[in-house]
Amino acid sequence: MKFTKMHGLGNTYVIFNQLDDPGNVLEEDRYPELSRKVSEIKFGIGSDGIILIGNSQKADFKMRIFNEDGSEAKNCGNGLRCVAKYVFDHGYASRRNFTIETLGGIVSVEMEEGRTGEDHFSFVSVDMGKPGLQKGSIPMQGDPDTRTIDELHTFDDQSLRITCISIGNPHAIIFTEDVQAVEVERLGPLIEYSSLFPERVNVGWVQVKGSREIEYRVWERGSGITMACGTGACAAVVAASLNGLVDLHQPITVHLPGGDLEIIWDGEGHVRKRGEAVYICSGELIV
Numbered sequence: 001m002k003f004t005k006m007h008g009l010g011n012t013y014v015i016f017n018q019l020d021d022p023g024n025v026l027e028e029d030r031y032p033e034l035s036r037k038v039s040e041i042k043f044g045i046g047s048d049g050i051i052l053i054g055n056s057q058k059a060d061f062k063m064r065i066f067n068e069d070g071s072e073a074k075n076c077g078n079g080l081r082c083v084a085k086y087v088f089d090h091g092y093a094s095r096r097n098f099t100i101e102t103l104g105g106i107v108s109v110e111m112e113e114g115r116t117g118e119d120h121f122s123f124v125s126v127d128m129g130k131p132g133l134q135k136g137s138i139p140m141q142g143d144p145d146t147r148t149i150d151e152l153h154t155f156d157d158q159s160l161r162i163t164c165i166s167i168g169n170p171h172a173i174i175f176t177e178d179v180q181a182v183e184v185e186r187l188g189p190l191i192e193y194s195s196l197f198p199e200r201v202n203v204g205w206v207q208v209k210g211s212r213e214i215e216y217r218v219w220e221r222g223s224g225i226t227m228a229c230g231t232g233a234c235a236a237v238v239a240a241s242l243n244g245l246v247d248l249h250q251p252i253t254v255h256l257p258g259g260d261l262e263i264i265w266d267g268e269g270h271v272r273k274r275g276e277a278v279y280i281c282s283g284e285l286i287v
């Protein structure tokens with residue numbers, strides 16, 4: 001199978017182009033195992049998961065994403081930027097703006113000139129759609145028509161205030177005074193596997209640095225600690241806005257371990273993000 005390995009702020013995916021390469025199409029039940037094998041650095045390639053680029057009946061392209069543990073996710077912000085750059089650079093997209101279907105909905109992307117310009121169109125803007133705010137959209141236990149904003153919940157011996165947002169995929173956001181001091185590795189799985197979330201959950205910690213700047217660390221459902229999470233960064237800005245901690249209508253800089261993303265939300269409509277997508281290598285996977 002031919003692959004291209006790319007990253008968005010160090011959140012790395014091995015991408016299989018299925019648009020015109022039947023050799024990259026497997027039986028449906030083989031993809032979870034493929035993701036587990038490919039993601040493993042010693043016996044595989046090493047990544048946070050795999051992405052399949054396919055044809056769509058509803059959009060210009062289709063993106064499927066599988067986490068490191070083989071679970072299929074409904075959305076992937078960093079992955080969308082990588083897919084957009086790939087299809088644009090390889091001539092599948094005839095315009096700078098186009099749409100990509102995900103299991104979490106259809107998103108619009110626009111290719112932008114890079115900051116330095118040496119790698120033309122290295123930046124991608126993505127309209128991630130309307131965030132889900134009701135418990136029923138996350139999904140999580142409780143009244144499906146109510147929101148989870150700064151709600152106290154207990155996870156084993158930890159009582160934490162959480163704000164839950166769906167960006168097509170589920171996120172639990174926790175605000176902290178010192179994001180670097182958080183024991184992400186210990187708390188992440190406690191929350192990810194809590195019975196509160198029937199489909200598990202991505203967990204993000206946010207330290208507000210100013211009305212237009214936050215710092216964010218993530219424990220990803222199905223992949224653990226990653227260098228960045230695009231949907232998580234969007235969820236973090238929406239959660240911070242709902243808690244009155246950052247400005248609406250203004251670009252919010254989100255500092256992640258792998259770099260910065262620019263996110264903007266108007267308080268009720270679509271959440272948008274802008275960031276880079278970078279090639280690492282391409283090759284042939286022996287399956």
Ligand SMILES: N[C@H](CCC[C@H](N)C(=O)O)C(=O)O
Nearest residue numbers: 073076077078169229230231
């Ligand atoms: N672990 C996520 C999928 C990857 C999301 C992340 N890598 C991003 O950039 O949004 C989930 O199971 O919903």
